[in-house]
Amino acid sequence: MSTPASPFSADYQPDPRRWKALAVCLVVGFMTLLDVSIVNVALPSIESGLGANSADLSWVVSGYALAFGLVLVPAGRVGDARGRKVTFLIGLSLFVLSSAACGFAQGPTQLVVFRLIQGVAGGILAPQVSGLIQLLFRGAERGRAFGMFAATIGISTAVGPLLGGVLIQLGGSAEGWRWIFFVNVPIGIAAFLAAIRLIPARPSETKQPLRGSFDPVGVLLLGVGVFALMLPMVQEQEWPGARKWLLLIVAAVLLGAFVLWERRQGRVGHQQLVDLSLFSMRSYSLGCIIAMVYFAGFTTVFFIYTLFVQQGLGYSALQAGLAVTPFALGSAVSASVGGNIVTRVGRSLVLLGLGLVVVGMIATIIAVQLVPGHNVGYAAAVPLLVAGVGSGLVISPNLTLSLDQVPVTKAGIAGGVLQTGQRIGAAAGIALVGAVFFAQVANSGGDWARAFQIGLATAALLVLIALVVGLVDHFAHRREQPPEVGARSA
Template structure:
C-alpha cells in the first residue's frame, strides 16, 4: 500500500483508484457524523414518551454528544498526527459503532445519555482524520476536486439528518420507534471498518511527536467551561455561574497559549501548533469559520422552531421543505471548489456570503408576506438562494484554511477547524435566547404562539444577515488566491516546492 507521505507525483499514479476508494470511506464517515448530530432532535418526543426521560436527561442526550465531540476534536486530530490517521480513524469508527449499538439498545435514559457521550467522544477521534487523510493523501492540485466533494457531502447531510430522523421515527420500523436512528449506523460503520482497513493508506507526522497531556487537560477544560454554559444556558435561565465559567474559559485559554509557546520553544510536541496561526490563510480562515458557524447555529435552530412550533408542521414536512437548500448547497459546493475558486479565488467566497445574505433577506420578506399561511413551495426560492451562497462558502473555505498547512500538522489543523465550527455553532445556539426567544412573550395563548414565532423568526434572520455581512468583511483577510491555485493546477511539482518552503518558514 502506498504511504500517504509520498510525493504527490508518486501518489497520483498507481495508487489512484485506491485513494478514491479511501476517500469514499472517510466521506461516508463524515456524512454519518453530520447526520447523527441532527437526527436525534427529530426523535426527541418519541424518546421522551418511550423512556420517560426527564427534561434534563433529554437535554443531555443532545448536549452530551456535542460537548464530548467539541472537547475531544483537537486531541483527536493530534492523536492522528502521532499514531497514524488511519489507525485513529478506524479506532474512532469502531468506538462509534459500539456507542451507536448502546444507544439503540439503551434500557433507560441514563444509559442513553452515557452512550451519547461515548458516541461524541468517538466521533472526536474519527472526524478530524477525514480532512487530515485528504490533506495527506491528495496532492495540492487535486484537493479542489476533493474538497468540493466534501462540501457537497456537508450540504446533503445538513437536511438529510432531520429528514431521515422523521422517516425512521414516524415509520416505527419493527415497532422500535426511535431506536433505528442509532441502529442504522451499524451496517454503515461495519462497512467503513472493512473498506477502511483495505483502502486507506497510513500517514502520520514525519518527525516523532508525543501527546501533550497538559495541553489536552487545558484545552478540554477550557472548551467545557465555554461550551457547557452556551449549550445549556437558555434551558437553565442563564445563571451567574455560567457567565463566570465562560470568563474563566478565557483565562484557561490564555494559560494554554502561554504553555504551548513555552513547550514549542523547548523543542517539545505541543498539542496545538501555534505556528499555524502565522500562516495567513489558516489564521484568517479560522476566524471566518468561527463567525460563519455563529450564523449557521442561529439559523438552523430558529428555522426548525419556526416550522414545527410556529407553523405547526410535522417533522417530515419540515425535513422535506429543506431539500431545495440541501440540493443547491451540494451542487454549488462541487462547482465552486472545482471551477470557480481556481479562476476567481477569494471573490467566490465573498460572493457566497452576499448571496446567502440576500437569500436570508428574501426569506424575511416571504415570511412577512404570507405569515402563518406560508407553504413549503413559497420557501423554495429563498432556500435555493441561501443554498447557493452556502455552497460558494463551505467547500472553498475549508480548502483555504488547509491550503498552506504542512502535512505533518494536518491532523492538528483539522481538529482546530472542526473545533471552531463547534464553538461558533454553540455561540449561535446561545444567542438564540436573545435574538429569538427575547422577541417572544412569556405567557402566550395558543392563538398567539404562531404569530409570535413568525415575528421572532424574522427578527433572528436579520441577525443572521448581519453575521453574513461580517463574514464578507472578514474574508478580505484571506489571500486573494491560495498557493495551490497559483501554482498547483498547472505544475504540481511547483506546488510541492511552495509547501516545502512554507514548512521551512514554520520551522525557523
C-alpha cells in the same frame, strides 16, 4: 496483507484496493456527518419521547459538535503516530456502540452523555478519512478522491433532514427518534468488516511513539473553557438569576490560560494542540475567524427552523425535513462549483457567499412575517435556497484560501485547527441562538414564529460579522498586491 510503498517514494505502486477502501471511508464519513444534520428534525420527537427540556435539546446538537471538534487534532496526531487503520477501526467501533447507546437511552441525561461519546468517535474518524485519502492516492487521483469526499459532505447535509423525517415517520413521533441512531449500527458493522479487509495496515517500522504526540492539557483547558462559555447560555431557561453569567469569567480565565499554555509548549519545543505561529499569517488567522463565526451562525438555521415548523406549525418530521431541504440542496450544488473556481476568483467568492447567506436569512424572516401559518414552508423555500447557495460558496473556498499561505509541513495541523474552530463555533452558536430562541418562546407565551424571527436575526448578525472579517482580509490583501495583480485577483 501487503502494504503499499509510501505515496512519495520512487517505487510507489498504487494499491489495487484503493478505490474500494475509499468507498468504505466515504460511507463512514457520510455516516458521521449525517449525524450532524439528521438529529435536528428529531428534536420534537426526543422532547416528547424522553421529556427533554430546551437545554437537553441544545446539548444533543451542540454537545456532538463540541466533542467532535475538540478531538479532531489529537485524533489526527494519534493516527499519524499509531497508524490510520487501527485508529479508524477504534473510532468506528466507538461510533457504532455509542449510536446504539443513544438509541436505547432512557432519559435525556443518558442521551446527552452518549451523544458526547458519539461526537468523540466522529472526531476520531474524521482525520483518519482525510489521512487515508492522502495515503492511498496521489496526483490527479488524490484530487478526484477529495472531490468525492467533498460531494459526500454535501450529500450528507442534504439527505440528513429528509432521512430523519422518513425514519421518524416510520417509527412514530414518540419512539421514531431512536431509529436515527439505530440506523448507524448495521451500516457501521458492515463498514468495519470491509475496513479490516480493504484498508491497508501501516508498516510497523513507520510508527512513531505515542508519548508527546498530542497535548492533553491543551485539550482540557480548551474543552472546559468552551464548556464554561456555553453552559450559562444553554441553561439560560433552567437556571434563574444572574449568577450563572459568572461562568463567562471562568471561561475567559480558562481560555486565557489555554493561550498561555500553548505559548509555553511552543517555547520549550513540546507538542501544541494549536500551533500559535500559524496565526501570524493574516489570511489564515482571519480565515479561522470567518469559519468559527460563520459556523456559529449558519448551523443554527436547521436547529431553530425545524423546531419552529414542528412545534409552532405542527409539521411532521418528514415535512420539516422537506422544509429545510432547499438550503441543503443549494449548499451541496454550489459547494462543488465553488471548489472549482475559488483559485480564480479568490476571497471575493467567499464574500459573495456570505452576502447571499445574510440576504437569504433576512428574506426568510420577511417570508415568515408575510406568509404566517402552515404555508411558511413554501414561502421560505426560495430564501433558504439562496442562503444555501451562499453557504456552499463559503465553507470549502474559505478553507482553501485560509490554507493557501500555510507551509506544506504544517498543512495537516492548520486544517485540523480550522475544522476544530468550525465545530466549536457551531456548538457555541447553537448555545447562543438557542438561548435567544427559547427565551423568546417563554417570554412571548409560545409565539414560535416571533421566536424564530429573532433567533434567525441573531444568526444573521453572526454571519454579518463573518462578512466584515472577510472584507478586512480582502482589502488588506489588495493593498499588499501590485496594482496589476490586485486588479486581476479582485
